[in-house]
Amino acid sequence: MLSHPRLSVCSGGVERTGRSSALSANTCFSSNPQERDLRCILFSIAMAHDGMDNGKVKVLNPHLASLQEDVLYHLGMSNTTHDLPEMFGDVKFVCVGGSMGRMKAFAEFLRGELGLPRDEESQRNLCEGTDRYAMYKVGPVLSINHGMGVPSMSILLHELFKLLYHAGSRNVLIIRIGTSGGIGLEPGTVVVSHAAVNYKFEALFEQPILGRLVSRPTQMDETLAQELLECSKQFAEDFPTILGDTLCTNDFYEGQGRLDGAICKYTAAEKLNYLKHAYAAGVRNIEMESSVFAAMSNECGLRAAVVCTTLLNRLEGDQISSSHAVLSDYQLRPQRIIAYYIKCKLRKTQCLKV
Numbered sequence: 189m190l191s192h193p194r195l196s197v198c199s200g201g202v203e204r205t206g207r208s209s210a211l212s213a214n215t216c217f218s219s220n221p222q223e224r225d226l227r228c229i230l231f232s233i234a235m236a237h238d239g240m241d242n243g244k245v246k247v248l249n250p251h252l253a254s255l256q257e258d259v260l261y262h263l264g265m266s267n268t269t270h271d272l273p274e275m276f277g278d279v280k281f282v283c284v285g286g287s288m289g290r291m292k293a294f295a296e297f298l299r300g301e302l303g304l305p306r307d308e309e310s311q312r313n314l315c316e317g318t319d320r321y322a323m324y325k326v327g328p329v330l331s332i333n334h335g336m337g338v339p340s341m342s343i344l345l346h347e348l349f350k351l352l353y354h355a356g357s358r359n360v361l362i363i364r365i366g367t368s369g370g371i372g373l374e375p376g377t378v379v380v381s382h383a384a385v386n387y388k389f390e391a392l393f394e395q396p397i398l399g400r401l402v403s404r405p406t407q408m409d410e411t412l413a414q415e416l417l418e419c420s421k422q423f424a425e426d427f428p429t430i431l432g433d434t435l436c437t438n439d440f441y442e443g444q445g446r447l448d449g450a451i452c453k454y455t456a457a458e459k460l461n462y463l464k465h466a467y468a469a470g471v472r473n474i475e476m477e478s479s480v481f482a483a484m485s486n487e488c489g490l491r492a493a494v495v496c497t498t499l500l501n502r503l504e505g506d507q508i509s510s511s512h513a514v515l516s517d518y519q520l521r522p523q524r525i526i527a528y529y530i531k532c533k534l535r536k537t538q539c540l541k542v
């Protein structure tokens with residue numbers, strides 16, 4: 189058996205010790221076999237992913253050490269008012285998406301897929317002290333909304349990564365489950381991002397900090413993207429999934445070359461020319477959060493993926509006019525792939541090469 193200061197042995201697996209960690213020997217001996225099984229399997233995943241820094245979520249900020257209390261203002265929590273290790277120490281997967289409704293629905297969908305009980309805990313919004321974001325926890329999975337655009341995503345990630353850091357979470361994967369506009373794709377095609385690119389099709393996120401423009405790389409985790417593509421084959425009869433670059437913009441209208449905003453001073457030909465250049469550069473879809481998502485996850489040591497459905501083909505139009513039923517089906521597609529992936533990782537189902 190393994191011997192490590194932070195490990196202890198439990199029946200059917202090895203668990204991380206710690207007073208308040210949810211991956212504790214106590215829960216490992218839980219009378220609920222489903223829960224015990226899940227928690228013990230999680231440890232093997234953690235071991236498999238462990239890198240040189242033991243897979244810990246990092247913060248790159250020496251000033252945090254001098255804070256008496258770290259208030260996660262937009263999440264409605266702090267590291268003194270909440271027992272973050274107890275609440276989040278076992279988190280292994282974080283799924284984010286724009287709207288509160290989608291992420292609540294995803295939590296419920298995943299709970300069913302994992303065969304976990306429909307208890308109060310899995311339905312509780314953990315950000316109940318604020319209405320900025322909503323967060324649900326299903327076993328080792330967090331489902332959180334990030335709002336629209338880079339600033340909203342960036343605020344969430346600063347506070348979420350500090351939350352995971354305070355909780356001592358390890359080997360955490362983060363996946364954005366989103367919607368986007370496709371380029372040259374049948375609507376409903378799912379795109380797993382290879383990289384997030386800026387308006388010049390460079391894999392960089394640029395942020396002005398103290399009067400200077402700071403550039404950070406926005407490549408996605410290659411292995412994770414391949415694993416997700418492999419999982420998508422399960423659904424190949426229902427919808428296509430491809431790998432491509434994702435253009436991240438700061439606006440839905442002019443920023444994405446739409447002709448239907450309140451302001452538009454370019455021609456339809458200029459729009460098409462830009463989108464065709466994007467396609468030639470490898471871009472397959474357009475959305476509004478992937479660049480900061482990739483840049484910040486890379487910095488803080490989380491493996492990251494972006495999986496977005498495409499709601500329309502931007503070479504053919506700008507308005508999203510499909511029926512509610514069609515759009516709901518499109519939105520569910522990335523969720524199906526991610527739920528399957530998580531099940532594979534928790535060994536709840538037989539999977540190909542994953």
Ligand SMILES: O=P(O)(O)O[C@@H]1C[C@H](O)[C@@H](CO)O1
Nearest residue numbers: 285286336337366367475476
């Ligand atoms: O994840 P969602 O569907 O919220 O993301 C995309 C990008 C923008 O935030 C939004 C624009 O409709 O949809």
Ligand SMILES: O=c1cc[nH]c(=O)[nH]1
Nearest residue numbers: 367368369474475476
């Ligand atoms: O065209 C689209 C559709 C969804 N989200 C976007 O950012 N753009």
